[in-house]
Amino acid sequence: MNWKSLMATVVLGGSLVSGGSLAHAEKSSKVDLPVETPKFVKDHLKSSKVVSEKAVKKFFKDNQKQFKANPNKNLKFVKSETDDLGMTHFTFQPVVGNVPIANSRVVVHTDKNGEVQSVNGEFHKDAPAEIKQQKKVKKKEAINLAWKYIGVDRKKADKTQESLNGDTFDTLTENSNLVVYDDEGNYQLAYHVELQFSQPYPANWQLYVNAETGKVIKASNVAEEATGTGTGVLGDTKSLNTYLSNNTYYLYDVTKPMNGVISTFDNKHNGYYSLPGSYVTDTGNTFYSENQKAAVDAHYYAGEVFDFYYDNFGRVSYDDQGSSIRSTVHYGSNYNNAAWTGNQMIYGDGDGSTFTYLSGGNDIVGHELTHAVTESTAGLVYENQSGALNESFSDVFGYFIDPEDWLMGEDVYTPGISGDALRSLSNPNKYNQPENMSQYQNLPNTEAGDWGGVHTNSGIPNKAAYNTINSIGINKSKEIYYRALTVYLTPNSDFAYAKQSLVQAAQDLYGTSTANAVTQAWNAVGVN
CATH class of the missing domain: 3.10.170.10 (Elastase; domain 1)
Structure with missing residues (x-):
């Protein structure tokens, strides 16, 4: 073949x-990951000059009543950074034992003189002193359980892509780290698994796998x-x-x-x-x-x-x-x-x-996607008159989407020549299409014959659409054409049947006067 x-x-x-x-x-699916509600504390804080990790720990101890806990028991120092305003920010990771609590941090902010201005973050004052679960699931096993859960074949996701400058990059990233997961106050030992890939769809999966049972606690694609x-x-x-x-x-x-x-x-x-x-x-x-x-x-x-x-x-x-x-x-x-x-x-x-x-050309994109709409509604067979209607409805909806002119494909057709197009609803003859049944071309139902002239004889219903739009306006016309396509037309509809369908749709929506205008639009192209 x-x-x-x-x-x-x-x-x-x-x-x-x-x-x-x-x-x-x-x-x-994008699901917010549950974490303890962050707190922001800035009033009634006691502090001497805070310029180091040791000084911050003393600050925490001095303010236990304000925090209603001693943060030193479950906070691990991560880093300190000084910004352009001279403020220094001390970041701490909440932990249980030495295991970090997922999606949490506490930051102490000092001014350029070392005075604490505020403290914010997830303090987890109700977190247990230790996690009693046993770590039965291994790191690699957690990754495999995550792939199984999201239903993606890892081999299909592991593809190297070519970037625009000719370089190549690996689009698959896998990470697995042991954490404590706070599930609304239920603290569990878990693996935080990250799966990032571009095939078969762009994804940045964040999953939490219970380290004892292997059950997926939470999963979210947060791309x-x-x-x-x-x-x-x-x-x-x-x-x-x-x-x-x-x-x-x-x-x-x-x-x-x-x-x-x-x-x-x-x-x-x-x-x-x-x-x-x-x-x-x-x-x-x-x-x-x-x-x-x-x-x-x-x-x-x-x-x-x-x-x-x-x-x-x-x-x-x-x-x-x-x-x-x-x-x-x-x-x-x-x-x-x-x-x-x-x-x-x-x-x-x-x-x-x-x-x-x-x-x-947006009318071209509208034309092609209307073929998809037609396929799932009227199902117009792509040959002879039903095929010409299939083409015509795509042209007409292409016009509805891009109503600046009556031309089809003018933005991309013959780029070196201005003012021409592939087809015209207002003047089909200009582009070698018939605009009246007296000009109908009986072409063979073969590929060489364009399946009975589907792109040729579509000029006749196109001209009828032009007549209709000029008579009753674009807003009524698009409602009528959509109703005819989705309610009345059937796979083997010919021009006469299309006329009856459009007239009936006009009658349904707007009454006799509009239906008569549609009748006249089709009479004018010789479909009686």
């Missing part, structure tokens, strides 16, 4: 130009949400929802109200068998390089399309089930196309003449 025929069997939705599971967990910036295909600067893990920022958006995430990958021109590719990353959260431009737009516009469907229709991702939206840029070599492959987006770089980076 050659590559083109393989693509034809995989594509369930459609592509921008021609017809054409990566299932892995892309979820993150951080972040807001970065990047330069798009057209040179504009965009704000990006990113993710910080192991000192690396990922184009990985967990901010949307969905079960999954929006993630962006680099295929590095390798083609179908290398999908989805490598995560697009940056150490500074500034995605400004030439190689990152396509990814910046793919990531940003995927979020924009999610917001469009969610804000207008309450639709949660393309399947309304909150599934992840995955995009891959730099697909293939000089690939003049973009496509929804049934489980993700792919964007070519173009050949520099017909197209530049195809992710640079």
